[in-house]
Structures are given as C-alpha cells and as structure tokens.
Amino acid sequence: MMPSRGGQGGMSSQLRSASFASASGSTTTATASARQGTLRRPSVGSRLSFAVSTAERGEVQNDNGHGIAAEHQIEEEIAKIKRYEDFTTIDWVQDAAREQLRRKSRRKKHAGLFDSGQLDWRHRLRESYDAAQGWIVVTIIGAAIGLNAAFLNIITEWLADIKLGYCTTAFYLNENFCCMGEDNGCADWHRWTGIAPVNYIIYIAFATIFACTSATLVRSYAPYAAGSGISEIKCIIAGFVMKGFLGFWTLVIKSVALPLAIGSGLSVGKEGPSVHYAVCTGNVISRLFTKYRRNASKTREILSACAAAGVAVAFGSPIGGVLFSLEEMSSYFPLKTLWRSYFCALVATAVLAAMNPFRTGQLVMFQVKYDRSWHFFEVVFYIILGVFGGLYGALVMKWNLRAQAFRKKYLANYAILEATLLAAATAIVCYPNSFLRIDMTESMEILFLECEGAEDYQGLCESEHRLRNVLSLLLATVVRTFFVIISYGCKVPAGIFVPSMAIGAAFGRSVGIVVQALYDANPQSVFFSACQPDVPCITPGTYAFLGAAAALSGIMHITVSVVVIMFELTGALDYILPTMIVVGVTKAVSELFGKGGIADRMIWFSGFPYLDNKEEHNFGVPVSRVMITDVVSIPTAGMTLQAVEQLLSKDSYQGFPIVEDEHSKILVGYIGRTELRYAVDRVKRERSLSPLAKCTFAISSSGLDSAITPMSQSATINFDSTSSTSIDFSRYVDTTPVSVHPRLPLETVMELFRKIGPRVILIEYHGQLAGLVTVKDCLKYQFKVEAAENPRDDSHLDEGQEKLWVLISRAAGWVSDKVSSASGGRIRLRDSLEQDRSALLRDRGTTAGNGRILDGTEDDLVDDEDGVELENRR
C-alpha cells in the first residue's frame, strides 16, 4: 500500500465553522456586526441567507467561538503529527482547508474582541505581523543564506589554495588575499617546498585528508548531507516528507563538509549543495514561526524561495536563481511564490554583495566582461558547442546512473574509503595537467577571459602554444568527464553544475583556439569576411563561456535559467542570442536521448513518488484499470472500537473510506489513518471504554437537502455523552474526499494529483465506492508500461558490474595483504573487508531500486541504502 493515504476532516470542519460564524453572526446585535464590517467578513447577503436557512431549520445556536477554538486545536495537533510522518506525501487540499480554518478562527476571535471593545491596537499589530510574517521569514532566511554563502566562499578558496602553498604573512589567507593587488603570484605566497615531486605528494596528502574528513563527517553526523540533494528537494517541494533531510544537523554538516569536499579537488561542485543548505536554512528558520510550523504546504512556498536563493548565491545570479527554482525545482509555482523567491534571492545576493567575499566586487569567481561582439558566421561553431552539450549530458547521465547502481550494490559500506580513494586518484591524475590542478571555478575564470589585457595563465593566449593548449584542454575535458561520472553521487556533498561547466569551458576554449587558428591561417577567406582587419576577430573566451552554458544545460535539461545565469555572469547584451542558440541546440540534442535531466533520472532511480510534469503520457486507459478494488472501508455505524483498533494495528492502510453500509457501499467520506489513530487515542485517554463500544462515523441522516446547506449540528461532538456504547468520530471524517468516475482517463487522474494534490482519490460509481487510487498506483502502472515499451536486458550489465567488483576486491585484498605484511600483521584491512563483503553478498539483489517506489513500509530499502546511518538522522 502507498503511504499517501490520508484525507481529513479539514473541509468538512471548515464548512461547519462557516455555519458557526453565520449562526452566531445572526444573533449578535446590529452594532456588533457593523463593527465586524471593518474586518474582512462574509458578505451581508450570504450571512443573511445563512441566518434565514438556519432559522428555518430551527437551529439557532449561541456558540461564541469556543467550539471553533477547540476544533482548531484538534486540527493543529493532527497537523503536527502528520508533518513528521516519514516518507509520506502531504495533502495540499487539506492543508489549504486548514489554513482557511485558521484565518476564520482568527477573524472570529477578533470579532469577539471588537465586541468587547478592547485591545484594538494590539491585535491590529498582531494582524499586521501575521500578514507580514511571510516577508519577515523570507528576509531572515535570505540574510542567513547570504552570510553562509560568503563564509563558504572564503573557506573553499583557502582550502583549495592551501594544497599548493601557504601565505607567509598570515597562514589563514589564500593566494589572492595574500597577494592582494598583485598579478601572477607574489613573494609572500610560498609553495610548500621547492621540489616538484614533494609538492605533488603534499597536494595528494591534503586532498586525501580533506575528502576523508568530509566523508567521515557526513557518515557520522548527517548521512542526508551527502550528494547534491536537488532531486530529493524536488520531491520534498512536491509534497514528499523526508524527516531530517532538511534538519539542523544536515545544514551544519553540509556547510562544513562542502568546502572540504571541494577543497579536496574531487570533481564536485557547490551549486547543488548550495541549494540544499539554503533549503535547510529555510526549513530550520521557518519552523520558528507558528504560521509555518503546522502548515506543510505553506512551508513548501518558502522552500521554493530558498532554492532560488541557493542558486542565486552560488552563481551570483538572483534572477537566474528564481528561474531555476521555477524551471527545475518547483512543481507548483504560483505568482506569490515567484515574488517570495524574488525577494529571498534579492536579500541573499545583497548580503553576499555586501560581504564581498572575493574583494573584487564580483559575486562569483568566474564573472567576466566581454568588450567585443560576435559575428554571424560563428553560429556554425556555436552549433558544435550545443551538440557537445547535449552529448555530454546524455553520456554522463547514462554512465553516472550505472556508477550509482554499482555504488548502491557494492560500495554502500565503504563510503568513506571510496571518497578518500577517489580524491587521491583525482589528485594523482589531475595534478600534472595545468587546467585540472587548480580549483574548477578558478579554471573557469581563466578560460572565460578575453586574451587582451588580462593576465595570461600558462601561455593560454600565445599563438605558439596553441597545439599544446588544445591538447591539454581536450585531455582535461575527457579526464574530468570520467571523474564526474564516478564522483557524482559519492557520499560527500557534491554538485554537478560547476564540474559540468568546467568541462564545457575546457572544450569550448579548445574549439575557440582552433577557430582562432583557422582564422589566423586564412584571414582573407570569404567565411571570415565579416571580421574587421585590425581588431581581434575570434575571442576564444566566449567559446569557453558558451561551452559552459551548453554543458550545464545538457546535464540539467534547463534552458531559460541557464541563459539568464550566463547572462548575469557576463552582463554582455551581445551574447544573449549566442547563448540562446547554443542552449536551444543542446536542448534539441538532449531530447533525442530521453526526457529529464540528471535530477529527474535520480528521482526515478531512487524511486521517489514524484509525478513528473515534463512528460506527457498517453496510456489510453481509464483509472479503473489502475485502482485498488479491494479497499477496506468502514461503515458509518456498527463497527466496534475493538474492530477499529484491529484495523489500525494492520500497518498496510493509510486511510479508510467511510460507506453507508457494507452492502450498498454508498460513499459518505474518508478518514485518514492518522486522524483515526488520534481520535481513538484521545477517546481512550479521556475515559475508559468498553472494547465493544460502537463507533459511528455518520455525518447526518444523509439526503440532498442537508447536503446543500451544511449542518451546524455535527460540529458538537458527543464526547461527554453518558452512554459509552456509542462513540462519535464524525468530526474526523473528511466528508468531501476527491472522488472521480471509474471511466475517467488515467491521464486526467494524474493531472488531478499533480495540480490539486490530494493524498488519495476515491473512485465512485453512481454513488458507490468502487476503488481507490494513489500516486503510487499511477507510478506503478507507468513503470509497468514503460518497462513493456522498452524491455531492458540488464544481465550483461550486471555481469560487468560483478566482474568489476571482483577486480576491485582482489586489488583491495592485494593491497591489504601488502600493508599487513609490511606492518608485520599489525594493520589488518582484510578482515573487516571480508566481513562486510559477506554481509553484502547476502543482501544483494534486493537493492536495485529501479522501478520501485519508496514508501514508509519498505524499511528494507531504506536501511539498505544508508545502513545504520539513518538512526542518526534528525
């Protein structure tokens, strides 16, 4: 069963409170209602008609708002429980209903205060505080994100430089700060030694230590801090609940381990983790405010805004961040969220700009300005760059997913060792290449530059070194692509944006140099006729820039945000069109290899219940083909408390439809597991009950008439009735669950899930309950169809992986033996290795998560993936 079985009395109670409001409104004096008029209130007309209809039914009540307050409290308690149910999805419909109830209850309270004529200015203040709360929260979060980003930038740069040397004036300064104001190094900045091989070894040692520290921190304190986090955050923003993923410890560890991971020289970037720590910040801070503590869907708005701020500070691109949040992160992005994101990104960027971490006035290292424009003939080469971007994305996605599968299957218990060895290997391979040795952001800064007037790194601009540079850059492209494939997904904070951009930049620059060489060889050719004679015609830096855009677009499958981010990095008006062309070509090429960027593939790979809005499905089947027909339903009356508790003790159902009786199966409502649990516990806490006490879930003696005008009667609950033989659970029943016809096409049902967002949709045929469908059921069907369409034979892959693993473990055994014999048996690596391995062999086969959908009941999968680490999560 799917975890997303819920639904709640939110709507029904909202209706009930509406009738409360009107009923009491009709009994207050004219003066009071005139005063009430200054607040937002229901129209006079509607209130009148309510009063009339209530009076007609002879049900004028003198409720003074206490009922609503009590109801409100119950709602909030349930909401609090539900917020922390792991691996479930939130119910947008119900959250919206609760928010309306909250507002109504507040309005009601104020109306009461108005009546007594007191506390006017105080609750006016409170009112405006409540209205401004969203903006206040966003401001605080934005500032915190900006500060954190500045801090991270400084630490990262220092860590990257300390591998190469140190500052004699003050050890805590990086090369740039040490040599402030001077170009190309200075006397204060010392290499560690004068001997190159020793420097090499020191470089490797630092890289290894950093990676090991980072992986240990992650594994010990916050396993969720590993990786990029973008795919999980996508699911969380769409309504999935993952306890601890956005917690305080994840925030701390991600902020500390990220600079270490980048400093270690691993081919990982900081943009994905940036989004993750930004969203963590948002979650941690918004929890301090009542408005967000209980409303999970309102919190999602804040999280969308935080994702925007995270990208904004990572790229120094506030608008790009907003668009990224819109294009990639958020399945639901109303205008209000757009403005929140805008504001959050603005504050974060402004704080970062005020901190000025690079002391250059730039927000990121690789910001650049171009003075020259482009020529139409260059479009030919732009298309090459675009094609490269698309191919790069497809290649990396395919092989990275295989690497991930391998990692999940064989390396789950060697997370720290893996990261350490990767860092060592990266350092060993990369040091000799001058473009791979330095930090990726730094290398991009160098590759983006126009040659004229700027400092020259390694003779990059000199025409006599062209061949060497081109080869060096192409080598860098290939090597880094390989390391990205095997590094992305290892258990340190790791993004893929910057590595991809660095690869694109290296390739782009080499294309640029080749084009420049072509032009220099044939300056009079017709093809280059647009060039002016005295000015440099080709700017290889712009090719690097466009290559970076292509690779970023290719890996993430985003377009508009890439263009804006690149535009905000250069501010070059002239290069909007080239960027758009390159990204457009990349997009077209990528589409040939399947939909969705790496984040979407990771979601699919991890089996999160996420309905992708990029794909258009065409199943051509009605929902009845997908629905679960053997639903356990509860009759409105006649069930004993014992039977209800038995139902609850079975873990497989997340909610129960309420039917009139078992035979007619006339649908009257739905009760969530959580609500029922809460209700039973509450009832049992308040008084002792016979297990044979009857439970009633009836709302009213049904009938069309009572359905048209909502009842006020059912709001007062019979808890304190002396007859313990009947317990009334009706207040917990959602009387208006989303229900559809069994013949409705599956596509439409999926659209309902996506756009309206209920946990469960009931299938009703002529009033009778016919079945029930959840997001998971839809996804299961979708996977089945996809598997049938593209039958995959993975056996040779599995074999290959098996062979690779044997090879690796043999090598590890050999190393272990050598170490053991060299140390005289005091260091024994093999034992632990063997142990883990046998444990692993037991589990194998159950781990490949492809096509499975994660939910709360599948504990094996969860444990498998993160081992004991999950015990530590907060």
Next chain:
Amino acid sequence: MMPSRGGQGGMSSQLRSASFASASGSTTTATASARQGTLRRPSVGSRLSFAVSTAERGEVQNDNGHGIAAEHQIEEEIAKIKRYEDFTTIDWVQDAAREQLRRKSRRKKHAGLFDSGQLDWRHRLRESYDAAQGWIVVTIIGAAIGLNAAFLNIITEWLADIKLGYCTTAFYLNENFCCMGEDNGCADWHRWTGIAPVNYIIYIAFATIFACTSATLVRSYAPYAAGSGISEIKCIIAGFVMKGFLGFWTLVIKSVALPLAIGSGLSVGKEGPSVHYAVCTGNVISRLFTKYRRNASKTREILSACAAAGVAVAFGSPIGGVLFSLEEMSSYFPLKTLWRSYFCALVATAVLAAMNPFRTGQLVMFQVKYDRSWHFFEVVFYIILGVFGGLYGALVMKWNLRAQAFRKKYLANYAILEATLLAAATAIVCYPNSFLRIDMTESMEILFLECEGAEDYQGLCESEHRLRNVLSLLLATVVRTFFVIISYGCKVPAGIFVPSMAIGAAFGRSVGIVVQALYDANPQSVFFSACQPDVPCITPGTYAFLGAAAALSGIMHITVSVVVIMFELTGALDYILPTMIVVGVTKAVSELFGKGGIADRMIWFSGFPYLDNKEEHNFGVPVSRVMITDVVSIPTAGMTLQAVEQLLSKDSYQGFPIVEDEHSKILVGYIGRTELRYAVDRVKRERSLSPLAKCTFAISSSGLDSAITPMSQSATINFDSTSSTSIDFSRYVDTTPVSVHPRLPLETVMELFRKIGPRVILIEYHGQLAGLVTVKDCLKYQFKVEAAENPRDDSHLDEGQEKLWVLISRAAGWVSDKVSSASGGRIRLRDSLEQDRSALLRDRGTTAGNGRILDGTEDDLVDDEDGVELENRR
C-alpha cells in the same frame, strides 16, 4: 445562463477506441504485433488483459480502424464548430482527450500500414513532421513577428520625425537615417519652415491627421484592433473564445494603425499592441496547420509563446518576453510552453537583430550601457523612485478606469472624433515642452544616457540649466500622466508600457539631477563619503532608468519580468540589485492599493469570465451555495426527438446532464448543446425521422463491472437500424463529466476550474445529480461578496460624469454652430450629434458593465460596446 456549458464525448470515445485497439490487436498475427512494437504502443500486459476481458465478454471484434476514423471525423467536425462559438470558454479536459484520440488514431493507422508492409519511409517522415510541427510553426511565427516588428520600428520612427521636418535627399528617410553618422542633426534634414509657429501648426496638423486615419481604419475594418489587447489576450489564453479578436484583419489593421497612432504623438505605446499583433500572427499562422486548427487548447500554448515574442521584439528582450508571458499573460504555463516561448522569442529577436532597423546594432531605441557603478547611499533615492512607481500605478489605474467608464457611457459613438481631438490636444500641449515634443522612446533614450561622452540634448547635462531641466521634467511627468489617463483605452491601438516608462524616466531623471545638485553642493558631506573625488559620483541617467522600471512595475504589477527587461536593456550587471530594490518597493506600495495591474482591472471592468490566480479567496461556503439547482436534465431513454429539439430551441442552456430517469436523477453523463445540435442535424440529414422517435442516451445497462472495463459495443452506432423509433445519441455523451460533492468548498471548485479547466462542473450527491456550476456562477458569487464587502456609492461619480458630458456637448454644440454659421449652413455637425445623442440617452444605464460577466447571450452588451462594427469582424 453561462456560455460555458459544454462537455463532450471526448473521454468516453477515447476509452472506446482504447478497447478497439486492443481488440484488433489481439486478432492480428504475432508478426504484426512484433512490428507494431517499433512504434509506441500500449504495454504488452495491458493489451493482453484487454484481450482477455474482451474475449470473456464474447465481444471479439474485427474492426480495422474505420470505426476510429469515422469517430475521429465526427470529433473533428464538432471541434471545428466549437472553436468558433463566440464568447464561450474552451474545455481543456475535452481538448486533451481529443488530442489523445488523435494520436491513438494515427498510431492505429500506422499499425495498419505496417501490416501491409507499405509506405514505411513516407509515414516515418509524416511522423517526424507531426512531431516537429510545433517547432516549425513556432519558427515561422517567430520570423513573421520579427519582420513585422522591424517594419513597424522603421515606419514609426519616420512618422514621428516627419511631423518635425523632412529629409531633402530622400523623403522616406527619418532624421537618423538621413543624418547617418552625424551627431545633432545635419544639413540634409530640414524643418518644414523656418518660422516656429508655422512648424507648430504643421506639427498639430500631422498629429491630427495620423490619429484620425488610425481611428478610422480601426473603426471601419477591425474594431478589435483598438486598445492594448493585453487583458483580452489574457482571457483568450485562459480559454475564452472571442471570434475575430485574433483574426487576419485585426492583424493587418493593428500593424498599420499602430505606427499612425504612435506617430500622432498620443500618449500611447507600442508594447501592448505588439503583444496583440504577435498573438494575431500566431493565431493566423497556426490555423494553417491541422494540429492546431482543431485543438483550441494546443493553440493556447502557441499564443503564450507569441505573447512572449511580442514583448521580446518590443523591448529587444527575449528572456524578459518569456517571463512577461509567464508572469502576466498565461494562467497555464507548463515547461513545454516555456520552451516554446523561449524559442519563439529567440527567433523573433534574431530576425529583428538581423534586420537591424535602427542601424545601431541595438534592438530598441532606448538601449543603453552604463560604465559606472552605484553606491549604497543611493538606496535612499531608489526607495523614493520605488514609492513613486507604486503611487503612479495606483493613480493611473483609478482615474483611467473612470475615464473608461465615461468613454463607454458617453463617447461610444464618437470614437474617431475623440481620438482626433485627443491627438490635437496632446500636440498643442506637448509641443512647447522639449521632452514631450519628441517621440517617447526617443525621450527615454535621451534621459537614460550618462552625461559624459554622449551628445547633449537641450543642455540636459549642463549644471547651469539644472533648475530649468528639473521643472521641465516634472511638468512633463504631470502632463504625460494626465494624457495617459485620458488616452489609454481610446479607439486606436494603444499600449501603456512605454508612456509609463517615459513618465518614470522623466521623474527619475529629475530626481537624479536633484541628487547630483545636492552632491555638488556638499561634496564633503558624510552622506556622500562613498564617492571617489575625481570621478562623477551621481549618474542621473541611472535614476531615469530606475524610474522607468518603477513606473512599468507600478502600472502592470509585474516584478521579475521588469527586472529582466531592464537588465536586457542595459546589460549592466551592477544595476540588477538597484532595479530589484526599486521594483520590490514599488510592488510593496502597489499592494497597499489593491491587487492586480491595469490588465486585471480591465478584465474586471469588461466583465470577462476570468478567474484571477493572483487573488486568494476565503469564502468559506460550499459549492452548493453557488450552484444552479434547477438544471434541465435529459433521461437516458424516453425523450422524443421533438422534445429534444424543443430543448435546443431554448437558447439558455449550453449543455444537459444525462440522468437515468427524472425521478432517481442518477447521473450518467453530460451532453453539450453543440454536440446535441450536431447529432440531431446529422441524424435528420441522413434520413427522415418521425418527430416522435425516441432518443436514447444510455451508455450501457449500467453497473460497476461494465464501468471498470470500457465497452467496445457502444462505439458502433445504430444509425442504420431499420426501426426509426429509436435514435442512439450515446456516442455524443461525455460519460465522465467532472463532478464534485455539494459540500466541497467553493475555493476548491474554483481551483478545479482554474487548473483542470472544464466548462462545467456537475454536483453529484450519492450518485444523484444535485446541480451544476460554471465559472460564471463562481464569479457572480465573488462579485456579490466583494460588493458587499466594499459597498460603493458611485452616484456622485455618475453625477460628475453627467456634468462633464453636458459641458462637453455644450462646447461641441457651440463649435458646431460656429462652423455652421461660418460655412453658411453647408456644414452641419449638430444634427448628427443630436441624433446620436438621443440614441445614446435611450441606451444609457444598461451600459455600465461593472460586475457583469460577458457571455454569448448578452447581445445587447456586445452591440452596445462596439455598435455595428462587430458585423465586420472576422
């Protein structure tokens, strides 16, 4: 009744065709199905289970796709009719279903071709053509929009300049082209005469002639070409149908009349009309392609993309255009539309750039580059600019709506006269002011410039003229604001973007000059300590720039798009933060005066059925309070043809729910008026029928079982049965109309309308039909509530308008008398005036559309607004 009563057999027939596919699939040979496998096809599993379930029911059919083709044809015919029903809304649900049917039918056809082993490459080609059709259409449209924009830019500039003088070398050149390469005018460009007053008169004469021509063209050929069009397009993209609004003649007239209107010097801009002609282009071109001819909701995607391209060419800002379409125009903006918009804007901008209409490499006249950065202390003044923007927007919206109401009530028959007189008045007042005299885009170009190094207009940069310039600019601000208020909405193509920006720029520049003066007076002050001593500290041009952003944001209530547009105008990285701050302040101030920009207010004012997604409602009532309960429903059997035709002859219902019988009222489906009309006509065309023939609408002998597996039986229709006593309409019935519970909150129902988009939602209670609700019913209720919340007393306004009208008509009478006496009675203006006036007096009172919602049945309103003009629309 609402026009949006529809619903159709789309979904049900889709189900039926699904079973066709599987039924025939199961009878084909294994080879054939293996071949079929190369195409996208339903999963093996689903096809098997279909075959089994079909076989079980003993209904193996040998249908070879003809049934689907026939069905398809009927669908398309109905779609064609529906596409042109004026003032109705489209049904997104049904359109999506039809698209799926179309794909399925094509797939089926191809499968058949595969069987015969023919035509492999041909339909492969056709297949890829069909897939690429969207992109091809967008490319063509983008290119057309870019060309049109370039043409308009050149014409507009020439018309604006010809008022002041002419080019002696070639009369068709404007001042810039005439004096190409020279600054501040040249000898080839002549003023009309050497005498200033004569020039003044010539200026006025040209302005008047242009305005009169423009208004006459609009009135005579395409009344829909008047105004900005943005609010109407918003509604159209949301699904409203307005025949002719996006037609060919509107396109032609808008393209011709727009340069005239701008050239006339009226305070109108070209950005709104730009969007309109772009969307017209899209509509006209997309109609040539089958994919879009019949699918109204697919066409909407293209229209969204066109809106983006329209703004892109108007501002030379491709990304800004995409964001504008997202933020302002489109209620529904999936990622696919984002990419289409991106591509369309790219093509349009590239074509415009290639045309290079200004021969400066710039895409718009007021593009500018800033070399200097800003200082933190300037934020104080930025906030002033932001506040100005908010106040400006609120003021203009309030008074412009009043002006519109006055225009609608009194001036409907004097459209041409009004535009002409307005142009004359504008010319008379504006000529003396040097900033008002020139074209608005030109004035912005001048105001945006940094002083250093650029040409100096009217001593704007000289410190001795500061006082004069500030006063002149403030005067320009006030005068232009007044003219915008009375001009926007007059019956020529007229946008409000550029006038607003020009006003903001004038105000901003004056603030900038004041700040500069302050600095010059106290260069040593602590406040200015951030200034460096030798460099100019304050750049008044940036204030003008930010002022323009503030005013644009204030009037349209857009944020992110304004920032991106302004950024794309300057490319100044440093000014993103200031722009964001200014726009943020403007947004906050605007919110104090109510939600929604001028486009939203115009929608409300015109009474279009548009559910605004900016507002959050909190009605707290169930849908049952709003629904229509006395619904005319059709029983599944027993109704005579005569009775059905009688139902159809009553014009008030747009569709009919189908119930099992009149007493039980068990809901089984819904049939749209159009479908029923079509079905009856078709039946009558094919054979003669007794009016007493019974009509059946039954789908099946209902029951849960048959509901779960869709029937293939009902697809074959009993048209050629010999018993003429029974006519089967079941194929036209939509068996799965969207239906909800009567207690569902109204807010949720409105969300369903917004996000899922049906024409009508049925209210079903325990399987029985309880009522029916449409967008219009929701809006009616909303207006009622809003009216009750903010009771408005318009009587003094009405009185004021009446007085104003008396004044105007007296003045007109006096002028007419004078003319009459001067011409010896040969020219008699008064008669026609009197005639029109008396006609007007008759109608008055029914014309104020506030709070009314436009639909097809209200012919009086439509006629009222546009008179006989509507006869000409295409």
